[in-house]
Amino acid sequence: SIRIPCIFTIFGGTGDLTHRKLIPAIYNLTLEGLLHPGMMIVGVGRRPLSTEEYRDNLLASVMKHSRFPLRTDIWDRLKERIHYFRMNLSESEDFSSLKNWLDELDRTAGTQGNRLFYLSVAPTLFEPIVLNLHRFGMVTNQGAWQRVMIEKPFGRDLKSAAYLNQVIESVFPPENIFRIDHYLGKEMLRNLMVIRFGNALFESIWNSRYIENIQITAGETVGVETRAGYYEHSGALRDMLQSHLLQLLALVAMEPPISLDAKSIRDEKVKFLRSLLKMDDELLRSHIVRGQYGPGIMNGQTVRGYRQEKGIHPASNTETFIAMRILAGNFRWGGMPFYLRTGKRMPKKSTYVVMEFKSMPEILYFKEYKGMQPNLLEIHIQPKEGISLQFNAKKPGSGNEITTVTMDYCQNCDYESNSPESYERLIADALRNDQTLFASWEEIEASWSFVDNITRYWDKEAVDFPNYAPGTWGPPASDELLARYGHHWWNL
């Protein structure tokens, strides 16, 4: 558990993330006895709410979103430590009042000047908030600690990300900056390193000599929901690929780190990201597929096309799907393709990695037996969390038939899907000052360089949207891309 008390201040305290993720996470951590009993929580927002009203609203969210049933005794104690502070984030004066108010809270609550600031606001507000925290003396970096957690998106290209980073680093030392990629907090991403480096069976064949291709899929059934304003300027490439998919890929493909500390792991991830081959225009055209869902019927329900969604431009060219074939120019993976795809309005919500092993040479059994399949190692990230290994065996009986069998480990099937939420782990880690599950600036820099190359090309290429029906695995070009190389997507 965490031994030092602090004030956890959430900018965006009335926002969706606070209600759906942050406060339920705080509640769950409290229930498990993992937080310091003196930690204070301050929600900062513009709405006129009393602290009482704020607590009531949060209670409703905890009841709805916590993975545990409500325990009123726990909530009653926690809520006493939650406060609401109303302010206008574009008024400097208000930051001055915030400073005084937090100082006062420090004195009465004994939090000793330790602060964790969580920025869950529109990205345009990151800079003014950070600068005002500095200007009004809320970041002293002396004696007590002050840390900042920053939600994505971290910039919208390399240039804006670099600028933002420089602003934040001018106020907080690098070790106090926690850049969130909530995928890194997911159980199976954390499990990946154990699976890879804890098993002689896997690590020894984890390379292009034995593996035919590696696929990463992150499918979602939802459409753009209520996030038109953000998503229109982001799209699947920036929203999912730049962050979550590249992080996941880096963990799958990096070299073994020399230790499990944050720096060693991050160094390996960066090295891998930098090894991704830069595509020229010809490859950008032929190896990347973008898509946008049209209207249609999904699970018996009529759904709107992206262009008909509320707040979306009727001629929008924002992509809601992306698939790509990429190569890394390093010794382990040279020549072997990685296939990445993510999309909204896919047939199911499912995130997984598939390692497809090379087929055996066509001698022996291939001639005699029908039905050989490649070995597959599937790493299921969500909603199922687990790992399965598929291999060939003889079908019992006198015939020469092969049957594909699967060894299946499902880590959340037994626990009623009750693994800790990403945000629980990430908040606890920031409180105990562990950077391992946060993205370093160098990783973000490498992933934006990769993404910028794609957007640069897209900006000059015409698109023909919409090009896939809701409830399908994206445009036909995505299947054709793999088929050209004799591969196909594993739709799990």
Ligand code: BG6
């Ligand atoms: C967010 C994206 O970062 O991740 C969303 O902005 C996406 O568009 C979400 O829906 C997916 O997260 P998860 O944890 O549900 O896979």
